[in-house]
Amino acid sequence: MLKCKINGKEMEVPQGTSIIEAFKLSGQDIAHYCWHPGLSVAGVCRLCMVEIEGQPKLQIACNTMVQDGMVINNNSETVKDVVRWGLDFHLINHPLDCPICDQAGECGLQDQYMQFGKYDPEMAERKVKKRKVVDLGPTVVLDSERCILCSRCVRFTDEVSKTHELGIFNRGDRSEIGTFKDRPLDNKYSLNTVDICPVGALTSKDFRFRQRVWYLKTAESICPGCSTGCNVNVYYNEEGLWRVRPRHNPEVNGHWMCDEGRDTYKYVNRKARLLEAKMGHRDNWTLESPGAAAKAAGQKLREVIEAHGPESVALVLTGQYTTEELETAVQKFKGDLGSSLVYHWVNNPESFEDFDGILLRGDKNPNTKGLLKILEQEGVSLTWKDLESRVQQGQIKTVVVAGPENQSVFPDFVEKVNLLAGVENVVWLTACPHSVLDSREKATWQIPLKTYIEKAGSFINHQGKTQSFEVGTVIVSSALTLAEAATLLVGQELEVSSGDRLAELTRKKNFFTETRGAL
Amino acid sequence: MADFQLSAEGVEFVKAELKRYETPLSAVIPCLYRVQKENQGWVSPESVSYLSQLMDIPEAHINEVLSFYTMFNREPVGRHHVQVCCNISCAMNGARELTHHLCKSFDVKEGEVSKDGKLTITRVECLGSCGTAPMMQINDRYYENLSPDSAVKIIKELE
Ligand code: SF4
Ligand code: SF4
Ligand code: FES
Ligand code: FES
Numbered sequence: 001m002l003k004c005k006i007n008g009k010e011m012e013v014p015q016g017t018s019i020i021e022a023f024k025l026s027g028q029d030i031a032h033y034c035w036h037p038g039l040s041v042a043g044v045c046r047l048c049m050v051e052i053e054g055q056p057k058l059q060i061a062c063n064t065m066v067q068d069g070m071v072i073n074n075n076s077e078t079v080k081d082v083v084r085w086g087l088d089f090h091l092i093n094h095p096l097d098c099p100i101c102d103q104a105g106e107c108g109l110q111d112q113y114m115q116f117g118k119y120d121p122e123m124a125e126r127k128v129k130k131r132k133v134v135d136l137g138p139t140v141v142l143d144s145e146r147c148i149l150c151s152r153c154v155r156f157t158d159e160v161s162k163t164h165e166l167g168i169f170n171r172g173d174r175s176e177i178g179t180f181k182d183r184p185l186d187n188k189y190s191l192n193t194v195d196i197c198p199v200g201a202l203t204s205k206d207f208r209f210r211q212r213v214w215y216l217k218t219a220e221s222i223c224p225g226c227s228t229g230c231n232v233n234v235y236y237n238e239e240g241l242w243r244v245r246p247r248h249n250p251e252v253n254g255h256w257m258c259d260e261g262r263d264t265y266k267y268v269n270r271k272a273r274l275l276e277a278k279m280g281h282r283d284n285w286t287l288e289s290p291g292a293a294a295k296a297a298g299q300k301l302r303e304v305i306e307a308h309g310p311e312s313v314a315l316v317l318t319g320q321y322t323t324e325e326l327e328t329a330v331q332k333f334k335g336d337l338g339s340s341l342v343y344h345w346v347n348n349p350e351s352f353e354d355f356d357g358i359l360l361r362g363d364k365n366p367n368t369k370g371l372l373k374i375l376e377q378e379g380v381s382l383t384w385k386d387l388e389s390r391v392q393q394g395q396i397k398t399v400v401v402a403g404p405e406n407q408s409v410f411p412d413f414v415e416k417v418n419l420l421a422g423v424e425n426v427v428w429l430t431a432c433p434h435s436v437l438d439s440r441e442k443a444t445w446q447i448p449l450k451t452y453i454e455k456a457g458s459f460i461n462h463q464g465k466t467q468s469f470e471v472g473t474v475i476v477s478s479a480l481t482l483a484e485a486a487t488l489l490v491g492q493e494l495e496v497s498s499g500d501r502l503a504e505l506t507r508k509k510n511f512f513t514e515t516r517g518a519l
Numbered sequence: 520m521a522d523f524q525l526s527a528e529g530v531e532f533v534k535a536e537l538k539r540y541e542t543p544l545s546a547v548i549p550c551l552y553r554v555q556k557e558n559q560g561w562v563s564p565e566s567v568s569y570l571s572q573l574m575d576i577p578e579a580h581i582n583e584v585l586s587f588y589t590m591f592n593r594e595p596v597g598r599h600h601v602q603v604c605c606n607i608s609c610a611m612n613g614a615r616e617l618t619h620h621l622c623k624s625f626d627v628k629e630g631e632v633s634k635d636g637k638l639t640i641t642r643v644e645c646l647g648s649c650g651t652a653p654m655m656q657i658n659d660r661y662y663e664n665l666s667p668d669s670a671v672k673i674i675k676e677l678e
Contacts, residue, residue, distance in 0.1 A: 165579060167582055169583060169587075180578040
């Protein structure tokens, strides 16, 4: 361990720690644009200047290693002066068009120039005009004028996505981020460049101009997109979710997430959701509240069991629910209804084991491991074939399906619904509607469920790591969790919770007033 | 544009350069020069793709180097690339007027290829021959102490 002093604070850091890392460890602020903990060191922005006792010149903190006994500060007048002038160089050709910039509110440059009062650059010359609104690819838009050439995005495509699309072309004040022959920036991780761009040069096509970030609140969650289970922050307001961004977890996803995972907020919002329960069959549906519908379906379940025995009802589960929900569902089903017919619906068996070497996995369920654990714990080991043959033989009169929340990753959705076409009663628990369910000829209950962001619980990812999460926000308040639905289906009543969690939710602080300017 | 390929010796050259430095990236400049030489004086996007394959370096990174240095031409040039120095010593000795004069004499705009494909005239910064200003470089050769007439004569004598 090396001893050092940072802004007067005594510290011990491991060998090989850079000064900027030591600042981070000590919890003190240090300006930086080009350094990113997940990328190599570039040392180009010159903003992280520090003064080291005994050294005549200032050094950059990101590319200087701590040595034993170093006394370092970044709050002397010399450092402040140098940073102020460094900032001026960054502003020479920066348009400072914050009012129309999507990054405003979470921009490193904006925070810095405001802190130093540099609302106008001290240059008499006209600013160099560069390309604005460049369509970089399917997901990202580039504004060259705003780019401060920190090279984070270039290093990302070189070091993380390893797709090497981006480069800095030309020289001097004509330097610009670009792709060779203007080819699209098109990879599965492209939106990370938007996250790490410290200014508004790279913006997300999906998110830009839809919300001002300071009106959004943040909640921590786990991406339900695949079995990697990237840690994420979701950004929401009273209308719903607006974007998903990665949250650092060195054991799971590092600093990154894939572009696909960022789309998982879409099916959560009201527009995509099943808002009321539907009971009936093709062309003849009655709307009902989710709770009442679940009770009615439960009534039917018990009638069927009375007439045909417990082995006439089956439960189909997907790895899209929390371990806790799955446990309750299986236990209620086995314990209270007495049927042991529980099945695991695997959506894409061919590509289930795929892995792209970075984050994305072929198992598009966040909790397959959790489901397998519960099935084992409850002693269930039935194959899908078994269900198929029982259905064909007409033994099954009623099936309860905990359908996928994220229907887009279930290519066999229609096929599975059709498989159950002949079953007399189907209780389909689902967050989102699907037309093929509406055209079912036989008795059907479609009961709205909550999505991952609206409930607390845990997922077990592909590594076997249990990751818990809390309620982020509630979008469809009447929708049920799988556990609640299962409770009502077996004829029990729901416990009314004390409401503490809701109170806590509403008190949640605005993320941006808490961590403004953190890059 | 037809696909570009280096000659057998060119490929050998690139392979040798790749071994010469600590990182393959260092070999980009000499290899680009070679390409420019074998591609009628300019580096086409196709040749960048070709070089990228040959050197196993992403196209974007070769393009970074290519677009940084002015001595690489990213547009076709004439058989003779006339670079007139217009930096301080040369400018004081009439290099700008000389450039205009040359363009007029050979009926070609600055930076463009003449109709017969013979010439491209461009202005460049100091070529390090300030003592013999004004001067120009045609392909790999320096021509010094120019006057408008001598410069025209020199160019006329080229094929
Ligand atoms: S686009 Fe953004 S991340 Fe890329 S170099 Fe410019 S400022 Fe940095
Ligand atoms: S890799 Fe998987 S868990 Fe991570 S963001 Fe993408 S879909 Fe979500
Ligand atoms: S963060 Fe150190 S130079 Fe940019
Ligand atoms: S100024 Fe022309 S060669 Fe130096």
